[in-house]
Structure formats: C-alpha cells, structure tokens
Amino acid sequence: xxxxxxxxxxxxxxxxxxxxxxxNALIGLRNxxxxxxxxxxxxxxxxxxxxxxxxxxxxxxxxxxxxxxxNVTKARSACMQAQGVVEQGKAESFLTQTLKSLFAVVENxxxxxxxxxxxxxxxxxxxxxNQITFARQFYNDNTMRLNNKIQMFPSxxxxxxxxxxxxxxxxxxxPEERKAPKVQF
Numbered sequence: 001x002x003x004x005x006x007x008x009x010x011x012x013x014x015x016x017x018x019x020x021x022x023x024n025a026l027i028g029l030r031n032x033x034x035x036x037x038x039x040x041x042x043x044x045x046x047x048x049x050x051x052x053x054x055x056x057x058x059x060x061x062x063x064x065x066x067x068x069x070x071n072v073t074k075a076r077s078a079c080m081q082a083q084g085v086v087e088q089g090k091a092e093s094f095l096t097q098t099l100k101s102l103f104a105v106v107e108n109x110x111x112x113x114x115x116x117x118x119x120x121x122x123x124x125x126x127x128x129x130n131q132i133t134f135a136r137q138f139y140n141d142n143t144m145r146l147n148n149k150i151q152m153f154p155s156x157x158x159x160x161x162x163x164x165x166x167x168x169x170x171x172x173x174x175p176e177e178r179k180a181p182k183v184q185f
Contacts, residue, residue: 029146036139
C-alpha cells in the first residue's frame, strides 16, 4: 500500500514538473518571437529613416520624376502604419517595388551615381537591407519553434489550456519580391 501511494506521489510530481517545464518553454518561445519582431522593427525604422534622405538626394538630380518620389513616400508611410505581420509584409513588398523604380531612375543620371552623399546612402541602405534579411530569418526561425511547440504533443495540451496562439511568418507576398532589392549603381 505504501508503495502505491509513493508511486502515485512520484507520478504527480513528475507530471507537475513536466507541466512547469512545458509552460515555461512556451513562454520563452513566445518572448523570443516578440523579441525577434522588435529586432525587425528596429531595422525597418532605420530603413524608413534613410528613405527621405535618399529621395531628397535623387530629387536634386531628377526633379521631373515626381511620380516615383510620391510612390516611395506613400509606400514608406504605409509601412510605418502597418499593423501585424501580414500587413507589414504586404507594405514592405510595395516599398521594395517603389525603391526599385527609384533606383531605375538613378540609372539615367551618371553624375548622381558618382555623388558621395548618394553613395553613402546607398551603402547604408544595402547594409540595412542585409540586417532586415537576417532579422526576418531570426523572427521566422523563432516563429517556427513556437508554432511547432504549440502544435506538437504533449506541449499542445498546455498551449491549448493557456490559449497560446501561433505566430505568423513574415513573408513577402510575390515570389519575385523575395529577393533583397538590388541597389547597384
């Protein structure tokens, strides 16, 4: 009888330990996803801060390209106002497209391509694009880990009990836009 009670207590202790470990793992993964999204936000803000300087520099050389400048400005504004991962991905796709059109304009101005201010902005934007790519990968890796933990047995039991939600991957919508914008001059 004493062995049965001892065994039951041991099972309860093991179950409680498993429960605590599984719950804490879910919390840790959810916080890792939030942290990763914060890192993306930091890099995107840096990108958004560079864009007005880039546009102003190009404007000095290509004054008659106002539609391109307006589109870049609208896209930047849409990105800054986007809420959530999916909406941010759509806005970023639009911004990438408008930046491509801005860089296409630059191709027509050899003196702009040699401008030191423009070259410095180009280098900063290239560096920022690389950092955004790394931050997206980090976010998506953490999202995958969290989503796996939420979906896999037995941690899915705890996830369901405490209403853990899956995170959305940060994806670019159109397959051709999955590449980093090319900023080559």
